[in-house]
Amino acid sequence: MNTEDLIRDALRRQADLAPPPGPVLAALHRPRRRRKPLYLVLATAGTAAVVAIAATTFSRPTADAPPAGSNRPPFSTVTGSPSPTGVPSGKLVSLEYAPxxxxxxxxxxxxxxxxxxxxRTWRQAPPDHSPSAPALTFEITRGSIGSLLESADEPANRxxxxxxxxxxTDDGLRWQVADKLVLTVNLDNVPDARGTIxxxxxxxxxxxxxxxxxxSFGGSTRFTVSANSRDDWTASTDVSYRDGRYMAMLHSVAHVGSSPRTVTALGREASYEEAGGGVLTIPLAPDRFLSVGGLGLSGFQQPVPVETLTEVAALVEVDLGVDLSWLGV
Amino acid sequence: MTTSFEDFAAGQVTPLLRYATVLTGDPHLAQDVVQECLLRAQQRWARIGGLDAPGAYLKRMVTNEFLSWRRRFKVHSTLTGIDPPTPDPAGRYDERDAMLRRIARLPRKQKAAVVLRFYEGYDDAEIAAVLGCTQGTVRSHISRALSTLRAADRVKEAL
Incomplete structure (x- = not known):
């Protein structure tokens, strides 16, 4: 592979890390979201994720792993039928390290x-997401900083x-906490931050x-939770299925487009919007919605049919009792 | 008829987020940049919506944000400066991430030119319009960037 092809390949890979569009669109309509429904658009690509939605009530579990035999609500999964039939997967992941x-x-x-x-990102409350606002980022990354140490141009930086x-680094501190495990603290837009870092x-x-x-989809543990407030949040994951890519989002605020069509999906009354490539929104519970759409490279594409999005939705797994006790804390 | 801002934002948000992620190297920063640019565009939609190519205008806004905020846009994505734990069998993980690290270290305008050429597929004239420079300057940015990026490959081969 020549250099130019490698550049293209690398940049495409980076683009695949792009965040979902829902939170950005929600922010554009935030002052009016109670009067005018939000418009969530997900440009569509071709994979379907099944969402299993349990009709059970949910509570907010603690961040600690439950002891065996606890009464903690089960992981809620959505199946393609009105009553759940799937075995909850409930993947658990460790926070590993924390400040x-x-x-x-x-x-x-x-x-x-x-x-x-x-x-993980911390900001001053209420959250100011503008790039100029102070922001603290803590990262855990598989790898080593060997080459970074070698290239440090000033001894004072080691x-x-x-x-x-x-x-x-310019805005932070990176260190090798264990073999093949690097931790990073960055503090942006704060003057003289080295001591704080x-x-x-x-x-x-x-x-x-x-x-x-x-x-989750297909056993993946990749996800992002972001919030504009403690009651306006989105949990998303990207989905690769067959020849296409989709975004599945669990969110707390209804996002309804300008011309939605009522459809039935997974045995529930849902909303389908064609504009912008097609997005299917299924209400799961009070303040819980699942939206599925595609990831495309440009806007104004042909909308993905609701049947395809329903197939995708049927494969996504969600935790209705998602623990968000850390939000805004 | 001018497209409504809602329809415009719905159609453009995903490609803008992907572009901003490639430009900044940080998905979260990309979200903040795109959100801020769309908010500003929303306030000025009466004018921007009447342009021939409002999408291109938004891309210029995102690019200008990246070019003008030196310190606040320092790339500290999780992959920059960190060597992968193990190479994948085909060596592609190593190569791609090594290239991303080299691209991240390019001077800002060179990086923007590289992204516009190799991710967006823009020609010299289109890149010049986004960066607000001459086509000759665009060619210079691309040439210097490729020289830097290829030099790393030559060092690797020599080793």
């Missing part, structure tokens, strides 16, 4: 679990964190708490 000290006023608004590790080799980094401790993946 135990944060600057005053920073609260957590976003969590992402990628194939290569975690990324350091240790609790004895582990590390290096200062070091204090945060030195406060990081192993965190064995486990949480349930809020939305």
């Amino acid at each position: 135990t000290w944060l600057p005053d006023g920073f609260v957590e608004w976003r969590r992402s679990l990628f194939d290569h590790g975690w990324q 350091t240790t964190v609790n004895g582990a080799p590390g290096v200062y 070091r204090r945060i980094a030195e406060s990081v401790r192993p965190d064995r708490r486990q949480i349930r993946v809020p939305v």
Whole structure:
């Protein structure tokens, strides 16, 4: 593969990490969302995720893994029939590490679990998501910082964190906490932040708490939870199925387009919007909606038929009792 | 007839998010940038909606945000500066992520030119329109960027 083809391949891979469009669209309509329904558009591609929705009530479990025999609500899965038939999967993932000290006023608004590790973001409340606002990011990444240490152009940038080799970057501190495990603290838009960054980094401790993946497809544990407030959040995952890619989103605020059509999906009255490529929204429970659409490369595509999106929705697994006790905390 | 802002945003948000993710190297930062640009466009839609290519205008807004915010756009994506734990059998993981790390270290305008050429498929004239420079400057950006990116391959081969 020549250099130019490798560049194209690498950039396409990076593009696949793009976040879902729902939260951005929600923010555009936020002041009017109670009077005018939001418009969630997911450009469509070809995979269907099955969403199993349990008709059970849900509560908000703690972040700790439940002991055996606990009364914690089961992971809720949606099947293609009105009554759940699937076996709940309830994938649990560990937080692995977490900072135990944060600057005053920073609260957590976003969590992402990628194939290569975690990324968590704290901002000052109420959340200001503009790029100029102060933001703290903590990342856990599989890999090593060997080459970064070698290329550190100033000795002052090399350091240790609790004895582990590390290096200062422009806005943060990155260190090798264990073999093939790198931790990173970044603090953006805060002047003279190096001291604060070091204090945060030195406060990081192993965190064995486990949480349930809020939305999943095909056993994947990739997800992102982001929020505009504690009652307006979205949990999403990307779906690769057959020859196409989709986005599945569990969200707390109804997103209804400008010209929705009522359809039946998975035994429920749902909403289908053709504009923008097609999106299917299925109400699962009070303040719980599942939206499925495709990931495309450009807008104004032919809408994906509702039947295809229903197939996709039938394969997605969601946790209606998703633990969001960390939001805004 | 001018497209409504809602329809425009619905159709453009995903490609803008993908573009911004490639440009910034950070999906979360990309979301913030695109959200801010769309909010500004919403306020000015009476004018922007009447343009021949409002989508291209939004892309320029996103690009200008990236070019103008030096410190706040420092790339610290999870993959930058971190060597993968193991190479995948075909070596593609190694190569792609190594290339992403090299692209991330390019000067800002060179990086934008590379993204517009190799991700968006723009020609010199289109890149010049987005970056607000001459086509000659575009060719210079691309040439220098490729020289840097190919030099790393030559070093790797020599080893």
